[in-house]
Amino acid sequence: MFSPxxxxxxxxxxxxxxxxxxxxxxxxxxxxxxxxxxxxxALKTMHxxxxxxxxxxxxxRLEVDAARVIGGVHGAQVFDxxxxxxxxxxxxxxxxxxxxxxxxxxxGPLPEPAVRALGAALCHALAQLHASEVVHRDLKxxxxxxxxxxxxxxDFGIARAIGDARLTRVGAADGTPAxxxxxxxxxxxxTSAGDIFALAGVLVHAATGHGPFGSGQPADLLYRxxxxxxxxxxxxxxxxxxxxxxxxxxPADRPTTVELAAQxxxxxxxxxxxxxxALLIEITRRAAEVWHIxxxxxxxxxxxxxxxxxxxxxxxxxxxxxxxxxxxSTLGVAAVGTGAWAWLGGxxxxxxxxxxxxxxxxxxxxxxxxxxxxxRLPISTSKSTIVPPVPLTYVGWIVIADDNGVRFxxxxxxxxxxxxxxxxxxHQCVTDGDQVxxxxxPPDADGPLSIKSFDLIxxxxxxxxxxxxDFNGRLLGTQLLCAADGxxxxxxxxxxxSGKGVGFRSDQSWFLLAVNTRxxxxxxxxxxxxxSATSQRLHFxxxxxxxxxxxxxxxxxGGKVRLSVRDTRTGNVxxxxxxxxxxxxxxxxxxxxxxxxxxxxxxxxxALRLSDGKExxxxxxxxxxxxxxxxxxxxxxxxxEEGLGVVAVDPMTGELQWEEKGGRGAEADFDAPxxxxxxxxxxxxxxxGQLRTMDGGTGRTGRAYEATEDRFFAHDxAIGDARxxxxxxxxxxxxxxxQ
Numbered sequence: 001m002f003s004p005x006x007x008x009x010x011x012x013x014x015x016x017x018x019x020x021x022x023x024x025x026x027x028x029x030x031x032x033x034x035x036x037x038x039x040x041x042a043l044k045t046m047h048x049x050x051x052x053x054x055x056x057x058x059x060x061r062l063e064v065d066a067a068r069v070i071g072g073v074h075g076a077q078v079f080d081x082x083x084x085x086x087x088x089x090x091x092x093x094x095x096x097x098x099x100x101x102x103x104x105x106x107x108g109p110l111p112e113p114a115v116r117a118l119g120a121a122l123c124h125a126l127a128q129l130h131a132s133e134v135v136h137r138d139l140k141x142x143x144x145x146x147x148x149x150x151x152x153x154x155d156f157g158i159a160r161a162i163g164d165a166r167l168t169r170v171g172a173a174d175g176t177p178a179x180x181x182x183x184x185x186x187x188x189x190x191t192s193a194g195d196i197f198a199l200a201g202v203l204v205h206a207a208t209g210h211g212p213f214g215s216g217q218p219a220d221l222l223y224r225x226x227x228x229x230x231x232x233x234x235x236x237x238x239x240x241x242x243x244x245x246x247x248x249x250x251p252a253d254r255p256t257t258v259e260l261a262a263q264x265x266x267x268x269x270x271x272x273x274x275x276x277x278a279l280l281i282e283i284t285r286r287a288a289e290v291w292h293i294x295x296x297x298x299x300x301x302x303x304x305x306x307x308x309x310x311x312x313x314x315x316x317x318x319x320x321x322x323x324x325x326x327x328x329s330t331l332g333v334a335a336v337g338t339g340a341w342a343w344l345g346g347x348x349x350x351x352x353x354x355x356x357x358x359x360x361x362x363x364x365x366x367x368x369x370x371x372x373x374x375x376r377l378p379i380s381t382s383k384s385t386i387v388p389p390v391p392l393t394y395v396g397w398i399v400i401a402d403d404n405g406v407r408f409x410x411x412x413x414x415x416x417x418x419x420x421x422x423x424x425x426x427h428q429c430v431t432d433g434d435q436v437x438x439x440x441x442p443p444d445a446d447g448p449l450s451i452k453s454f455d456l457i458x459x460x461x462x463x464x465x466x467x468x469x470d471f472n473g474r475l476l477g478t479q480l481l482c483a484a485d486g487x488x489x490x491x492x493x494x495x496x497x498s499g500k501g502v503g504f505r506s507d508q509s510w511f512l513l514a515v516n517t518r519x520x521x522x523x524x525x526x527x528x529x530x531x532s533a534t535s536q537r538l539h540f541x542x543x544x545x546x547x548x549x550x551x552x553x554x555x556x557x558g559g560k561v562r563l564s565v566r567d568t569r570t571g572n573v574x575x576x577x578x579x580x581x582x583x584x585x586x587x588x589x590x591x592x593x594x595x596x597x598x599x600x601x602x603x604x605x606x607a608l609r610l611s612d613g614k615e616x617x618x619x620x621x622x623x624x625x626x627x628x629x630x631x632x633x634x635x636x637x638x639x640x641e642e643g644l645g646v647v648a649v650d651p652m653t654g655e656l657q658w659e660e661k662g663g664r665g666a667e668a669d670f671d672a673p674x675x676x677x678x679x680x681x682x683x684x685x686x687x688x689g690q691l692r693t694m695d696g697g698t699g700r701t702g703r704a705y706e707a708t709e710d711r712f713f714a715h716d717x718a719i720g721d722a723r724x725x726x727x728x729x730x731x732x733x734x735x736x737x738x739q
Contacts, residue, residue, distance in 0.1 A: 002032060002293055007300035013089045014080055016043050019295050027056070032094065032293060040290055041079055041091045051088060060088045067092060067154075069132045074125030075153050076145075095152055096287040098279075100202065101141035104209050105486040106518040107276040112236050114274035115207045116265040121150045122199055123261035130192040130257065137190050139198035140179040141205050148272040148283055177221035178211045182249050185222045193251035196260065200246030201230075208234035212247060215547055216595035217634045278519065298417055372705045374724070375414025376734045380404050386476065386502060386538060387427040390589060391726045391733065393715050394431045398726060400733060401429045406438060408454075411715050411724050414735055421454060422461055425476070427538060432483035435517070439480060440464065442473040449473035449492055451480070451515075466520045470494060476503045477510070477531070481543040481552075487568065488515045489550060491528060491539045502538065504531040510539065514550075514571060524571035529557045537584055542591035542601075549574070549610045551593050553601070555584045563600055565610060575613035579603070590673060592632040594651060601629035601673075605639050605647075607654060617654025619647075629673040636696070638674040638683055646674050646685050646694060660685075660694055663701030668692065675725055677714045680738050684725055686712055691725065691736060709734060 003021040009031070010018060016033040022042060023030050027050070033043040050056045061083040067090065068078050076092035083090070097103075100118075104110065110118065122144070129136060136143075138155065145152045177185070179201040181194035204212045212230035213221055230247045232240045242263045246254050255263065272280065379389060380403040392399040397417060398409040405420030406429055422429075424438035431437070440450040440461070449471040450464040471478075471492040479491040495508030510528040515521070528539055541561065542553040550566040561584050564576035579602050581587055590601040597607035597616060604620025605627040619627065627647070630639040636648040636657055645665020648657040660668070664687065672686040676696060685692045691707035694700060709727035715735075716723055725736040 005031075005295065005297040007298055009297070010045075010087070013043060013045070013087070014082060014091065016041055016080075016091055017295075018043065020293055027060075032290070033091065035079075035091075039079065040094045042076065042094045043089055043091045046088045048087065051086070057083070057088065060090075064090050066129065066134050066136075069134055070125060070129055070153060074121070074128060074150075092154075094290065095145040095147060095154070096290070097145050097147035097152075097283045098286065099142045100144040100146055100151070100206060102486075102518075103146045103279050103282070104141070104206060106282055107278040109209045109234065110206045110276070111274070112207065112239060113265075113267060114276075115203055115239065117267055117269075117271055117274045118144075118146075118151055118206055119199065119203045120261045120265035121271065122153065122202070123257040123264065125151070125153045126192070126195050126199065127257040127261075130195070135190055135192055136195050136198075137184065138176055138179075139195055139202060140176045141202055144202060146275070146279065146283070148275075148280065150271040177218045177225065178213060178215060180222070180225050181251070182226045183251060185225045191251060192257070193254045196246050196254045196257065197248075197251075199260075200243045203239075203243060204230070204232060204235060207236075207239065208232075210234075212243075219634065220595060282518075372707070372736070373727075373734045374737055376732050377409065377414060377416070378731060379728075379733050381730065386425065386536070387588070388711070389426045389728060389733075391713050391715060391728065392429065392431045392436070394433070394436050398715055398724075398733075398735075399429065399431060399436055401426045401438075406436075406454075409733070411726075411735065418454075422452070427479050430480040430483050430488070432485070432488075432517075435483075437465065437480055437483060437488055437517070439473065439478055445474060446497060447473050449478060451488070451490075453517075465517060466515060468492065468522075471511075472497065475508070477538055479538050479540055481540055482545050482550075483517070484545040486516060486518050487523065487545075488517050489513070489543065489545070490515065498533070501534055501536050502531075504533055504535055506530065506533065512539075512566075512571065514568065523569075526566075526571040531557060532559075541584055541588050544591050544593050546593050546595065546610060549593075551591060551598050551610070553579070553587060553591055559584065561587060561602075563598070563608075565598065565613065574611070577608070577613060586671070587629070590629045592630045592637070592673070594632045594634075597632075597651065599630045599632055599637055605630055605637070605649060605654075607637075607651070619649050619654050619656075626670075628670045631673045631676055633676050634678050636676075638676055640668045640670050640672070640674065640685060642670050646683060646699065648683070648696070648699060658697075658699035660699045660701060663692065663694070663704075665701070672712070675712050675714050677716050677723065677738065680723070682738070684712065691727070705736060707734070707736070 005018060005021060015036045019032045019034055021029060022032055028044055028046040031043045033041045035041065046060050064081045064083050067075060072093060076095055079091045081090045082088060143153065143155045145154055179198045181190060181197035184190040184194050201212050213224040213228060214231065235243060246260065248254050381389060382403050389400050389402045396411050398411050400407055400409060401424055406422040406424050407416050407420060408418040409416055422438045423441060428439040435453045437451055437453050440452050442448060449468040450473055451466050452461045453465050455462045471494055474497045475493045477493055481489040481491065490513050491510060492513055493508050493510045495505060497503055498505045511525045512528055513525045514523040516523055537555055540552055540554050544551045545568060548568050550568050552564050554562050554564060556562055561579040561581040562576050563579055565574045566572060567574055579600060581602050587601045592599040596610060598610055599607055604618055606618040607616040609616055626642045627639040630637050632651060637651050638646055638648055641647045643666050645660030645668045647659050650657055667687050669686040675684040681696050682693045683696045689706065689708050691705040691712065693702040707727055709729035711728045713726045715726045723738050725738060727734040727736060
């Protein structure tokens with residue numbers, strides 16, 4: 001929820017001192033701030049790179065005006081604003097409560113009386129906006145804050161006066177696809193009736209935990225919004241009748257805010273009376289938490305510090321020098337003392353050409369890197385490493401766990417922000433985008449299994465998120481598989497520790513678990529088969545969550561591989577298939593999934609329906625050549641075809657879009673999946689000592705980078721310029737620029 005300030009964040013704006021980051025997006029950054037009088041505020045700024053654009057400044061001014069219109073009863077009270085300053089900013093009330101999507105994830109779908117009370121209150125909020133000729137245009141669960149006094153509407157970043165099209169591009173759809181009105185989805189004028197459509201979607205989510213048009217890729221959502229009937233499964237009949245009219249495709253058929261408020265609720269009870277106890281407790285917790293946050297600012301990257309030639313080699317660096325370079329901060333000194341030098345390996349950064357700590361919590365690659373990378377850092381993996389390190393994306397960081405611990409690397413510059421905060425193994429570290437979870441090794445033999453999260457404000461591990469007394473935290477076979485939507489999936493065992501191989505024993509019992517990270521309770525557990533005592537691999541080779549599907553590549557007790565899909569709500573197997581794999585290590589970590597299909601990593605390139613495992617299409621039919629493991633994006637599925645190079649296939653039909661042309665495709669690494677990111681033009685493929693590029697629209701090859709690493713990953717972060725190709729080898733982790 002709170003993130004540390006970066007080195008270049010302002011110290012103060014107006015009378016407000018910045019304390020922490022609350023979030024950052026395409027338009028700007030939101031901070032937790034305190035005024036000189038002690039008032040806590042949420043302070044929103046505009047990114048400098050767009051502050052010079054008159055259109056964006058106008059949009060920011062309209063956001064300020066809309067926030068003032070809705071006021072402090074139905075929104076966040078505006079304390080102060082400076083829309084005309086060099087860095088425009090807006091300071092509002094810091095709302096003591098969770099957004100609606102978090103509230104539903106924590107307490108489950110709200111009871112009908114609470115949904116009705118919520119809807120009636122939001123009708124009054126919208127009525128106040130509409131009376132001033134303003135429409136919100138981006139009403140969604142994350143923009144509705146739940147407090148004990150009632151809901152508050154926030155984020156008016158694309159609000160505008162009714163009929164004002166000055167900031168609209170013809171045919172453009174600004175907003176959130178899952179909660180857009182049909183007219184907004186086609187770039188037409190969004191009137192007050194469009195806000196009613198979005199409000200109905202918000203109430204469906206509150207009542208069921210899902211939106212009326214599902215989830216997935218923006219193009220799929222926009223299609224459903226325009227043409228599909230809303231999914232009201234789980235909504236009571238009486239409430240569904242009301243909401244169905246609001247979700248009419250024709251704006252004229254929707255009720256007004258006054259009509260809808262009358263249909264939703266006649267209750268006179270306080271709003272808090274309708275809220276579940278767990279939600280009231282969370283509101284109280286947040287109210288107390290905000291007063292404990294203390295400012296913490298990350299150190300600048302090393303390339304902004306004195307030149308390496310002015311810094312003595314690390315072994316000779318004195319304590320006084322450490323304090324000077326580290327800014328005298330407790331974090332700077334403590335980080336160095338917990339293993340930062342292991343990244344350096346006793347070498348001087350100027351001579352090695354690799355990133356290394358320079359006396360603080362932040363390090364960087366050499367100012368003159370050798371090779372075509374942007375930055376490069378050494379890693380350490382022993383022969384006993386069970387799973388090679390895999391880079392995880394967390395905000396603008398890359399999280400990596402190797403023999404020297406868990407580190408947070410700046411994806412843009414390659415600096416190590418937090419060295420060695422945990423000694424967790426690579427297969428015991430996951431992120432859901434909101435938190436990074438890891439296992440804590442108990443000090444005693446056969447101690448309980450504890451799972452912790454990182455507090456990046458203070459640069460430490462939080463107290464245990466959850467502790468399982470009946471599971472052994474010393475077992476190496478424990479896996480944190482994946483996390484999504486407030487649920488953590490893991491494999492955990494019961495029984496004594498063994499020193500052989502991974503440590504499986506015949507008297508151990510193993511389970512697949514789903515844990516709610518908010519309530520800290522096990523949602524379900526399912527038994528796993530016995531493993532051989534000589535096994536060198538874990539239960540699962542790959543895992544991914546896609547909506548209500550948990551997709552797993554699992555090694556069986558006989559050394560075979562099985563692809564299975566489980567229901568995330570119950571843990572029950574929906575379907576499973578055996579994979580024709582001679583060696584399970586060949587598919588370690590390889591799994592391509594999208595909203596509709598899973599694309600197996602072995603055999604012919606084909607699409608299996610997530611819902612039932614039935615084959616939708618098979619690119620291998622009638623083709624004599626083989627394809628390697630695929631990569632899936634919104635627009636295509638990519639794979640290397642043996643002897644040819646990369647091919648792009650339509651994900652819905654399996655039809656060939658293009659074949660690689662104009663290069664040395666026959667040399668492409670058959671066993672390495674291509675790398676591609678939605679929104680970027682190029683596709684990347686591994687070749688002999690190279691990272692090869694090709695045009696994602698035509699397949700025509702471009703330049704090739706010198707790259708000797710074994711594995712390549714997409715690091716897709718919207719923070720700064722942190723989108724990278726991350727390469728992993730036995731000795732280094734390397735960042736390459738996306739083209």
